[in-house]
Amino acid sequence: MNPTSTPLHHAAPDAPLAAATQSAWRQLAAAGALGLVMLYGVAFAESPVAHNAAHDVRHVTVKPCH
Secondary structure (H helix, E strand, C coil): CCCCCCCCCCCCCCHHHHHHHHHHHHHHHHHHHHHHHHHHHHHCCCCHHHHHHHHHHHHHCCCCCC
């Protein structure tokens, strides 16, 4: 080995899979959070159209709303 060269560090073979899994979980969590913010944000909106749409979704998903 040449003393001026640096040794190569190899990552574990499953490192790309772990990174992809972590990225997928983060994306799923972000999408879920955005969906909840949109659903509950619209549910308390002043616009009757937006409120009624969220209200109907709550009935369809059998969630209490009154």
